[in-house]
Amino acid sequence: MPQKQMTLVIDLDRCIGCCACEIACKQENDVDLEVNWNKVLNVGPIGTFPEVEQYFLPAVCQQCEKPACVQVCPTGASYKRAEDGIVLINKEICIGCRYCMMACPYGVRNFNQQKKVVEKCTLCIQLQAIDEKPACVKNCPGGARIFGDIKDPNSDVSKALQKATSDATHQLPDVGNKPTGRYILHGKNATWRS
Numbered sequence: 719m720p721q722k723q724m725t726l727v728i729d730l731d732r733c734i735g736c737c738a739c740e741i742a743c744k745q746e747n748d749v750d751l752e753v754n755w756n757k758v759l760n761v762g763p764i765g766t767f768p769e770v771e772q773y774f775l776p777a778v779c780q781q782c783e784k785p786a787c788v789q790v791c792p793t794g795a796s797y798k799r800a801e802d803g804i805v806l807i808n809k810e811i812c813i814g815c816r817y818c819m820m821a822c823p824y825g826v827r828n829f830n831q832q833k834k835v836v837e838k839c840t841l842c843i844q845l846q847a848i849d850e851k852p853a854c855v856k857n858c859p860g861g862a863r864i865f866g867d868i869k870d871p872n873s874d875v876s877k878a879l880q881k882a883t884s885d886a887t888h889q890l891p892d893v894g895n896k897p898t899g900r901y902i903l904h905g906k907n908a909t910w911r912s
Contacts, residue, residue: 722867723803724841725781725898726855727875729882731907732862735760735774742857746842753828755779755839756854761911771908776863778854779826779839780890780897781805787818787827796836802867803898804843809835823893841865868898878902888912 735758743749743756755778762772785805787796795812798805807818812835819827819836827838842852850856855863866873871880879887879900886904890897890912903910 721869722801723781723783723869723898724846724866725803725868725875725900726778726841726852727864727868727878727900727902728776729862729864729878730773730775730901730903732860733758733774733776734860734862736859738857738859739776739854739863742853743839746845746853747840749837750830750832753830753837755826755828755837762908764911773903773908775901777824777826778899779805779841780824780895780899781841783896783898784894786821786823786893786895790817790821792817804841805838806840806843807836807838809833809837812836823895824890824897868900875900
């Protein structure tokens with residue numbers, strides 16, 4: 719088990735649905751136009767005027783502790799990095815079978831038609847290598863995206879979760895894969911729907 723577990727915490731109270739994270743991701747990682755490694759979903763509007771709720775839900779790789787995508791990969795192309803828990807794809811040995819896409823409960827993997835390989839969010843490991851944050855985090859105008867080691871109580875992600883009330887901290891459904899990504903959404907703004 720990794721000593722670190724790098725992940726994202728996304729504060730939905732601050733997300734304005736501008737999609738700057740999608741654009742920054744595409745630009746930094748040269749992601750094809752028809753593909754999103756990072757996509758912003760609309761949840762709502764739900765209710766009857768004037769009692770209407772809506773929020774934006776950025777969907778990204780959840781950097782699972784027990785990633786199903788890794789378990790089903792026949793070549794070992796999908797793997798979890800030992801030093802920081804980041805789930806990656808070695809495109810050199812990916813055969814494009816798409817088993818990992820079927821296994822991912824969050825639908826955040828994509829097939830590159832030209833290269834015939836599966837791709838996904840890497841948490842911008844190339845930027846981390848030069849002590850920078852992922853492009854989506856750096857370019858979020860609302861400061862909704864927080865990056866760090868969820869196992870470190872002094873990290874930015876841990877501090878954000880400690881600051882939020884427990885009823886405002888959410889995660890996507892765990893189907894045995896133990897997602898590490900977290901979302902902050904206070905009930906006064908909207909009701910969490912996963």
